[in-house]
Amino acid sequence: MAGDDDGSSSVTLVNKLDFGDPLYLHARDTTGTALVSIKLKGTENYSVWSRAMLLTLNTKNKKGFIDGTYELYLGQIFSNNYVIVWQELKETYDKIDGSITFNLHKQINSLTQGGSSVSEYYHKLNTLWKQFDALVKLPKCVCTANADFVKHNNVMKFMQFLMGLDEVYQPIRSNLLMTDPLPNVKTAFAVISREESHRNFSGHTVG
Template sequence: MVLERQGVISFDLISKLEFNDPLYLHPSDTSGASLITQKLKGTENYNVWSCAMKLALQTKNKLGFIDGTCVRYEYEDDEVLLGQWDRCNSVVLTWILMSLSEDVYSGQIFSKNVESVWSELKETYDKIDGSVTFNLYKKINSCSQSGQSLSDYYHKLNAMWRQFDDMIKIDDMVSANKSFQEHNQFLKLMQFLMGLVDVSDLNLTVNLPNGTVAKILQIGNLKLSDKIQLLMCWLFHNTMLV
C-alpha cells in the first residue's frame, strides 16, 4: 500500500511538470524516433551535425543536458525528480547515439552521461581539418550555375559558404573587424557572380570595400532581365552579405 501510494505521488508530480521544464517528457520523446537525419561521421561533418542536433534539442527544451545547465545534483534532494532527470538523460543520450555513424557509435555505446558524451565528441571532432577545409573551399570555387535556376545556385553556394565560415570560425574574426567583414562579403559576391552562366550587358555594379563602385563588364553569356538583376542583388545583399 505504501509503495502504491508513493507511485501515485510520483506520477502526480511528474504529470504536473510544465512543458517548458527541462525534465518534461512528451510521450513522443520516448518513441525511439531519430531527432535528425544527419549522422556524425567525424571531423568532416561535425559542425553541421552539432548545429542540427543543438537546434533539435532546443525544440525539445533539452539543451541543458549537454551544456551543463541542467545537472543531476540539483535534484538529489527529491527522489522523484532525480529519477525523472535520469530518464531525460537516457532519452537525450539515445537521441545522440542514434545520430552517430557506426564507427563513432561503437565508441560511445557504454557511456552513461549525455553531457560527457557531448563534450567528448566536441573535443574529438570539433577540429579544423586541413584536407576537409581544402576540399570544401575547392567545391566553393568550382561551384557554378550550370543549368540551375538562379535561386538554386545561390542557395547551394550560400550553404557551402556558411559551412566554411563556421568551420574556420569566421564569425569570431569578422565581428571584431568591420573592414575584414566587408572584404569577406565582397569575396562572396565575386564568387557568386563568377559562377553565373552570364551577366553580360547587365550594367551591373558592386560596392567595393574601399568605398568605390565597380562595374561588372562580363562573366559569361546568359542575359538576365533588369527585374531578375535587381532580385539577384537584393537577395544577395539581404541574405548572404548581411
C-alpha cells in the same frame, strides 16, 4: 498502500510537468525520431552537425542535459553521462586541418548553377559559406580592421556567386560588376532572381 501511493505520486508528478520543464516530453519526442536531418560523418561536418543539434535541443529546452547546466533530480549520474558523450564527440571530431578547409573552399569555388534555379544555387552556396565561416572561427574584435574584413568577405561572396551563374545572366552580371560601390551578395541574388522571373514569365507568354 504505500506502494500505491508511490506509484500514483510518480504518475502525478510526470503528468504535472509543464512545457517549460526540461523533463517534459512532447508527443513527437520518441526514440525513433531523429533530432536533426544532418548525419554526423566525422570531422568534415562536425561543426555544422553540432550547431544543428544544439539549436534543436535548445528549442526543445533540452540543451542543459549536454552542457552540464541542468541536473536531473533523479540523480546526477544521468546528466553526467550525456555531458561526457557530448564532450567525447567534440574531442573526437572537432578537429580542423588543412585538407578539410581546402575541400570546402574548393566546393565553394567550383559550385555552379548548372541549369538549376537561382534560389537553389544560392541556397547551396550559402550553406557552404556558413560551413566555411564556422570552420575558420576568426577572432572577434570591434576595431576598424574587423569592418574591413567583413567588407572584404562580402565582396568575395559576391564574386563567387556571380562566377557560378549560368552564362545567360552574363549581361546583368556585367552591370552588377560596374556598380559603384559593389552590391552585397543578397542584393545581387535579389536582382538575378527578378531577372529569372522575368525570363520565365516571358517564356510562358511567348509559348
